[in-house]
Amino acid sequence: MERSTLIRLTGIAILFLSIVIGSWVLFGPRSVQHIDIPDQAFHRFPGVSGPDHATVVPPRVPTAWTTYGEGSKSRLAILLTDPDSSWLGLAHGLKSIGVPFRITRDVREALTHQVVLVYPVISGKVLSSEALQALAEFPKAGGTLIGLQVLGGGLNETFGFREALVSRQRYDLQLAESDPLLAELTDPRERHLRVGIRAKGIEVMGTYGYTESVAPLARFDDGTAAITQKTYGQGRAYAIGLDLGFLLLKGYNNRGEELVQTYDNQFDPTLDVWLRLLKSIYRTAHTGAVTLGTVPFGKSLSVMLTHDVDFTQSIKNAVDYAEYEKSQGLVGTYFIQVKYIRDYNDDIFFNDEGVRYLARLADLGMELGSHTIAHSKVFNRFPMGTGREAYPAYTPFVKDRTTAFNASILGELRVSKFLIDHFSGQSIVSFRPGELSNPFSLPQALLATGYQYSSTATANNSLTHLPYQLNYDRLTDSEVELFEFPVTIEDEELPKMGDRLPEALEVARQISRYGGVMVVLIHPNILDHKLAFEKGFVEGVRFYAWFGSVGEFGRWWAARNQVQLDVAQGERGGTVTITTPESVAGLTLEVPGGWRFDPSRLSMKGIEQRGTFVTLPELKGVHTLTFATGSR
Template identity: 40%
Template sequence: MKRIAKRTYVLVLLCIVFLGLVAWTAWRVYTATYVFKGLHGPVAATVMPHIDAAQVDTFDQGSEQRIAVLITDPDSDWLGWVRAFKAHGIPARFTLDPAVAFRHHVVLVYPIVSGKAMSANALRGLANHIHSGNVVLAFELAGGGLNDVFGVSGYRPAKSREEIRWMQPRGIPREDVVRVNREEKLWTLGYSATSATVLARFDDDTAALTCNQQVGMACLMGLDAGRLIQMGMDGRAEPINRQYVNGYEPGMDVLVRWIRDLYLAQEPMPWRVSTVPEDKALAMLPTHDVDYGPSVRNSLAFANVLKDRDVSGTFFFQTKYRRDYNDEVFFDPDAVKVMHNLVGMKMELGSHTVAHSRQFEHMPLGTGHEQYPDYRPFVKARGTVTDGTVLGELRISKYLIESLSSAQVVSFRPGYLSYPFVLPEALAATGYRYSSSLTANRTLTHLPYQMTVGRAGRALAPVFEFPVTIEDEAQPPLGERFDQAQEVMHDIARNQGLAVLLNHPDITGHKLEFERRWIDAWRDRAWIGNLESFGQWWVARDQVDINVVRVGKGWVLEAHSPLAIRGLVVHLPKAPRKKVRLDLAAGETVRIAL
């Protein structure tokens, strides 16, 4: 009996050891990591930049033919107007000085007209400006005895209003009825019109937009549109958008375009800057998220479609060198070969993080000293990741792609579009210049724009966002949604917007065919290219200083560009020359008679 018991004990012990070895081997396999020999970095630490809050004085410049924005409260969301006007190509001068503002024909007063925010002289000057035949747009008329000038008897504040309905619809549903609020995110002011004409109404039938035509024109918008712009561009506007992606949600664009058109109609010599190179109908960016094993190989098929059409696209690579809950290791020597082939085909390589975690937005910032191969984030489950940091995801993915290919990585997209509040400044600190981290519907705009530190709307980060328009994971399958996507494209093209396609090359088939048809349908009318190329143009456009000034009996356009730019078109609807094309070298200044 003792011998049997001893044998049993040994067998049990052997079984335990065997099972332990199996478990240990399985765990080792499950957590397998591929390490590229000789790579250790990046060596330099990342230092988060200190970026001061924007000041009105920075934007207090330009000729008197610009729209003037008189800021009556510097602590308001006035920076939203800077971002939106630049994106839409509207020339503006921002000032705290009423005397400066009243030298301009069209004046926007933001955020409030009242005796507390403005002096008695400024209020009288505002009334005189209108009576002298000029145009003023205000957003809250809280005092100053100007109700008769604006043709209203007062307003009723509420947070329950959600939509603005234009009184003269154009037959474009998402523009004729614009959603501007949801779940009581914003206060709105429903005005009661007396002599003013009501141009748009809220969903409770109160006046949302009025204009009182006298010798001049006095208009009111019962919505803090600057706040709405900031919320959208900072990714804080949910759930205002009616559709997350794959749709047309121009809530902010419609309001800004109305102001643009008011300026173009009322200013004696207005201009606007095109939003697309060569003044094309729209800009199209084919982008691809390489975040699954078979996607690496399939990327070449998508690149061939682009190359055959003489266009370039962006391939965001996840540098997945560790097996985890999400997938096998696929960032290996075979992936490096694919990256080299893509670069040889003139494609852009961007970063798509290391871990591709839904929890990226909740990761700690990190130390800025994260290095490969010691940085090893691990996705345990759909909602769980360990050992990951925001800076680690940015630093390591960029380092690996650049070290293993000849690409310079300047573009970024997070997995699942997971968007940390520190992302704008973290991107700037790690050398990225372009982001595609939100959807256009969520931002309420179909144009690129400059990001702000902490997504807080107070300080401008040197990084620009290019939001996603169409993606491939919704149902029905992408190949069955071509006609729907075409409708969205036509909506965007009416105002020279941006369309970004997010396609996962996990399969070819209908996804590849969609991309082929998408490009072929627009290649004669659109600018099509990768994110870096369009981003370079957009940043240069953002910095070009353009003014129209009177010289003798004529007009002259003056332009100075710190950066080189080609194919920038300036529209001048009231000048003898309706359009001027600018091709400028870095630091060049030109003067062109109109």
């Protein structure tokens, strides 16, 4: 067995073992145990009961790599050398950053593309000698070859190194001082990347350090090359010394404890740098490369103003925030705790008065979402439940920080949605748990109960400032049609939020340099400095940001996720074919420098070009855009 595979499998085995042990230790019978709730601790809405239907959690269906098997030669080709790998992390990462790609297992097919990324490993164990020979010839013929974990197969010279040395003792890597590929990576937190944090004392993923590499793009802390670079005229070869798909999934699955540095409020672009580097290599290598922008309508930053309503006074104050947002033409997302039971946490506020405020928020055009019923710190340890939980019989009761009775994941999700839908007239699709408590089974539970968008993780925990798609059980192999928009800035850290506006604006500026998302969380428990912060923040980013609710941005992002982008390059310019199964407005293309949209070839109105950025009007179906180079 390959050492890399061994390392990966050992890692996965440890992961599973810790899940099993964790479940055994943590799943007490306490959340299942039933206790009776006295009448005075329960708010009864006369005549209201439901939901009536049963929820069935879908089975786990591994995603086939062939899902991503289609596409023209203009795309980056992933040559998949082992389907039993973390390729889904790589696929989700490339979709997020907007690099069009396709996956193939056929070497000859891959080599018809201009840019080929071999994943997860290059070695004589997974590739025939003919295949290895063809890969070696590829950069010499002008192609760009990116090899992940190049372990052998006689390609060391092709990538420009002597040996690949495995280690679990590498924690950091540093980008090279100057290289055109790295020109946009200017922040110190982009130049210095982590594999792990030594002081945490937790085992980190194995990496391969390449020896005797001339002018590598990055070096590990032990001096070996993390990314080699070798030039052949137009051709290029890069060897990357770690399993990038596995690293991406550590962030997306919130399982990267050994390399998470901060909880929130900070700029931490760990995963984003890797994706931007791949994008940079693709755009540099491919003369007709067109990539898909990350922010609606060509703006630089996507901002979502969100509010967790989880305190008696908050539901009333929420209306003040909503009135301000409406006055600015903005739509905020209000995650409502459906608090119809008095317990350890708080008094009842989802009552007759509470639902009047809820209706007012809906009238003001705000998006409503669920913030659970129990708001329990140990939501992540709740049992899945029966899928038949319904109001008023469902009576979750929080006894203390670590104990809740009568509670289940499905109960929290489906009963809260039922009541918010009932009293708001909306059909809610967005969810954020209390205390950001995140059960492993949450993705499929959300899907089963009718949610589409989650804001459960923090950006710093996820190691990214871009949205991402979720996987079943937060594992490696089965994607779920659900997207995560992690919290960037929140109001509970000290100093108080009103004193942190300059820092927040600086984080926004850093993220806007590559089109990330900024999810702001403000609890409307008070107005004062928090509302002042919101106003200051809106003014500070308004000139470059796009604003929307989680639902609005989620719909845009989900539609973007289905976009197919292919380019036919001509002598003077190229033709871009964009396929959008869902109707969506404000997609942005980043075209090669010098390409100019030729409106005479299209009846579509409303296409705008600024430099290399082309913003598209509402589209659905297949459209072809022609671009010309040179002067008109």
